[in-house]
Amino acid sequence: MTPPQPAEAAAHSGRSLPRLLGQLALGAFLLLAGISHLTFNREAFQAQVPAWVPLNTDLVVMLSGIAEITLGIALLALHRWRVQIGWLVAAFFVAIFPGNISQFATATDSFGLNSDLSRGIRLAFQPLLVLWALWATGAWRTWRKSRHRE
Template identity: 90%
Template sequence: MTIQESRGAKSSPRRSLPRLLGRLTLGAALLLAGISHLTFNREAFHAQVPAWVPLDTDLVVVLSGIAEILLGTALLALHRWRVPVGWVVAAFFVAIFPGNISQFVTATDSFGLNSDLSRGIRLAFQPLLVLWALWATDAWRSWRAGRSAA
């Protein structure tokens, strides 16, 4: 039996329930955010696209919305693939971080973020989304178990 199997065998249902709820909540949030990119918050998301991005702002908003819908759906539906999906979701949160930094640096108001303090607080939460994706999908635990076994 490998270390991963022995750790998996010891995990209790109570221990995995918070991760399951975390994964489902994150998936639902991404799905809603993606839908809002394409509908009622489309203009607001324009503030997230840095001026240096060499693509049409609306195209970036639409593509990121589609990505969020796909990632949210994957988190909700692909339990067997949760670890790789977790890494992709975490990478997505890292990839969109420059948009949040741009909004802070340029002092662009959007989503009720109308002060440096509110935009700064939002920046502080972005790394927590990365950690949430890795924790809720067992991606971090799987990576650590693989390193221990090597």
């Protein structure tokens, strides 16, 4: 028996193919970002940890990398719990937002973001990541439907 193709899997789950592909793309993005936290971009991520965080910057980078890897794998593999995972991913993006704000406020260069404009554009994309997680996993739609039932 061959595994279902993405279109078949989406149809079987009652989800649209764009949402399924969005979920898989976000999972791959998080998995790669997490791996980069632990390997080749470790120093760049350390530069983004705000000075007010009372933990060792390398520890913060390692823990956030492990979280990203875990969330990425969950998005790629645990479709049954996609709604709950969507909320966790959205919460993770909200939790790391202060680091992006700090990078902007302190004018810290990292990842080629070496101007206020480039750092500001990155800030604008963080809420889009939250929306992507909620849309692709159906978390927002599920929440809206539950509100209408009450």
